[in-house]
Amino acid sequence: MDIHESLLDAVGRTPLVRLNRVTAGLAAQVWVKLEFLNPGGSVKDRAALAMVREAERLGDLAPGGTIVEGSSGNTGVGLAMVAAQLGYRAVVVVPNTIAREKIALLRAYGAQVVPTEAKVPRESPEHVNNLAARIADETPGGWYANQYDNPANPRIHELTTGPEIWEQTGGRVTHLVAGVGTGGTISGTGRHLKQHGVTVVGVDPASSTYSGGDGSPYFVESVGHYRHPATVDDVWPEAYDQSVLDRFVRIGDRESLTVTRRLAREEGLLVGGSAGTAVAGALRVAAELGPEHLVVAVLPDSGRNYLSKYFDDAWMTQLGFLDAPAGPFVRDVITARGLTVAHADHTVAAVAQLDADLVAVVTPRPSREPTRSAPEVVGAVRPADLRALLAGDPGRGGDPVVGHATGTPTAVGAGENAAEAGARVDGPALVLVDGRAVALEHLPDPIG
Numbered sequence: 001m002d003i004h005e006s007l008l009d010a011v012g013r014t015p016l017v018r019l020n021r022v023t024a025g026l027a028a029q030v031w032v033k034l035e036f037l038n039p040g041g042s043v044k045d046r047a048a049l050a051m052v053r054e055a056e057r058l059g060d061l062a063p064g065g066t067i068v069e070g071s072s073g074n075t076g077v078g079l080a081m082v083a084a085q086l087g088y089r090a091v092v093v094v095p096n097t098i099a100r101e102k103i104a105l106l107r108a109y110g111a112q113v114v115p116t117e118a119k120v121p122r123e124s125p126e127h128v129n130n131l132a133a134r135i136a137d138e139t140p141g142g143w144y145a146n147q148y149d150n151p152a153n154p155r156i157h158e159l160t161t162g163p164e165i166w167e168q169t170g171g172r173v174t175h176l177v178a179g180v181g182t183g184g185t186i187s188g189t190g191r192h193l194k195q196h197g198v199t200v201v202g203v204d205p206a207s208s209t210y211s212g213g214d215g216s217p218y219f220v221e222s223v224g225h226y227r228h229p230a231t232v233d234d235v236w237p238e239a240y241d242q243s244v245l246d247r248f249v250r251i252g253d254r255e256s257l258t259v260t261r262r263l264a265r266e267e268g269l270l271v272g273g274s275a276g277t278a279v280a281g282a283l284r285v286a287a288e289l290g291p292e293h294l295v296v297a298v299l300p301d302s303g304r305n306y307l308s309k310y311f312d313d314a315w316m317t318q319l320g321f322l323d324a325p326a327g328p329f330v331r332d333v334i335t336a337r338g339l340t341v342a343h344a345d346h347t348v349a350a351v352a353q354l355d356a357d358l359v360a361v362v363t364p365r366p367s368r369e370p371t372r373s374a375p376e377v378v379g380a381v382r383p384a385d386l387r388a389l390l391a392g393d394p395g396r397g398g399d400p401v402v403g404h405a406t407g408t409p410t411a412v413g414a415g416e417n418a419a420e421a422g423a424r425v426d427g428p429a430l431v432l433v434d435g436r437a438v439a440l441e442h443l444p445d446p447i448g
Ligand SMILES: Cc1ncc(COP(=O)(O)O)c(C=O)c1O
Pocket: 042, 044, 073, 074, 075, 179, 180, 181, 182, 183, 184, 185, 186, 221, 222, 223, 272, 274, 275, 300, 301
């Protein structure tokens, strides 16, 4: 039996488990590294502990000090746990879109949580990282962990996660599959395993910029790279070493979330969405390989963090990832003419000429996609109303259209029961498939 003088000695050495059911029909084996079994509940315990130990060694963090970090949750939890064990204060800046369970968790460890606006340009003072750096600066004894650029983050994976996987597989691992958030996990683990000839595969949300996407929002948390449309210089973390990756596999939200849910039901593995992304990627990689290959996927955190999201059927259905138990569905009652969009800064004169009943006003982003990620739609406007406005007041033609639009339209899932969706909506409905808007129109009145 393992016994430890400190909880911190229980970080790492996580189990490696073979997948047996979701892999049906595949020749290659897929094994998963259960990082959610770290004491703080995620892969981030490794980086948190390593960054703190290194800061102590360098004299950047001293007794009585305050650890400050910007984190979508897990690094914050890791740091809060380490802080509690070592007697530091912890302040964690989080984007205001993260799952509420994650905020409660940080507070449970005694950390101070500072929510900030999620969708702001990288340059904004309110951006998670900029705000965390400022708080650290202004706090006596404050130290900014900065997981994104801190070399201790990838290094601990090179020193621990990589060697563990090599030893646990008895040197049989041929492929490593992991997501890229800060890049610490894949860069460090991959760097070690590459020395042994292992192929390193990054998995990335389909619209993430890491693998060439347009940077538009997606619903799997903590992996990939979102780019705010107003960001000028899209800085990637220094913890991410692109040269370690042999290739990327791009996984859309639907596939990630479907696999996440299957892992719970078919393997008894309750894991988060980024673990679903990793396993979805691992299954695709394994499908190309013969029985001599062994694919290892890293599962970063537990599904308990996401019970109100990926494991909630209503949440899944309203975003268009799942169908309601009974129809007729929203998709059966809409006209399916598609989505007409205008950028928020387009002029009233230009939008007035569009041939559509309703136009979705979106945050500006160059895109040739016929759909838009749901969070990008910020309003609705009727070209006919704009034409009437211009007839009375031609001087408004140069106004940005957003000033004449309604607020964000209510979103409904294409697979929602049409009558139930209709009862929720007041005004036009933004119809979603896989978290992306495909139509904006009034639903017919519920019959009866
Ligand atoms: C749930 C989850 N998945 C994946 C990652 C990505 O790991 P890394 O930052 O090492 O790239 C993180 C990191 O915060 C995470 O919290």
